[in-house]
Structure formats: structure tokens, C-alpha cells
Amino acid sequence: MKHRVGEHKARKGLIRIEFDEENGVVEHVRITGDFFMHPEEVVHELEQELEEHRVDELEALMDEFFAMRMDVEMPYINVEDFKIALKKALGSD
Numbered sequence: 842m843k844h845r846v847g848e849h850k851a852r853k854g855l856i857r858i859e860f861d862e863e864n865g866v867v868e869h870v871r872i873t874g875d876f877f878m879h880p881e882e883v884v885h886e887l888e889q890e891l892e893e894h895r896v897d898e899l900e901a902l903m904d905e906f907f908a909m910r911m912d913v914e915m916p917y918i919n920v921e922d923f924k925i926a927l928k929k930a931l932g933s934d
Contacts, residue, residue, distance in 0.1 A: 847930025851876060853917030856926045865895050872923075879914040887923075896931060900924050
């Protein structure tokens with residue numbers, strides 16, 4: 842099992858994505874940082890959305906998640922910031 846961590850300093854806060862990868866599938870996804878997102882439970886819902894999926898599906902899942910959630914407020918950060926943190930995590934060997 843490989844533990845992966847990626848951080849991205851967005852315009853208004855740090856986004857950190859951590860997960861374990863086993864045979865190309867992600868487990869134990871944690872998204873933390875000092876960014877603001879409302880409603881707060883959205884971060885947990887995104888973590889759950891990414892669980893048990895192949896690493897090559899994660900970016901598309903993020904796009905889909907945020908496209909469906911019109912109620913989410915993220916001042917000064919966007920889905921691209923999360924994807925940059927994800928790419929950094931995937932590049933951390």
C-alpha cells in the first residue's frame with residue numbers, strides 16, 4: 842500500500858489531499874486545509890465520493906461532483922485547485 846499526499850496553495854488557502862493507494866484504487870481519502878467551503882459537510886461527501894475508485898477516475902469524479910453540487914460556496918478556490926492537489930498526490934512516489 843502506498844500513502845500519497847498532495848498540497849496546493851490556492852489563492853485563499855491550502856488544500857491537502859491524502860489517501861492510500863492499493864493496486865490503483867484509493868482508500869482512506871482525507872481532504873484538509875485552511876480553505877473555506879460551505880456547507881461544511883461537502884468536504885466529507887467529496888472524500889466519500891472518491892473512496893474505492895481507481896486513481897485514473899479521480900479527476901473526472903471531482904469535476905462531476907462539483908458540477909452536480911450547485912449549493913457549494915468556495916470563495917477564492919475552485920475545482921481546479923483540488924485537482925492540482927490531487928495531481929501532486931499522484932506524483933508523490
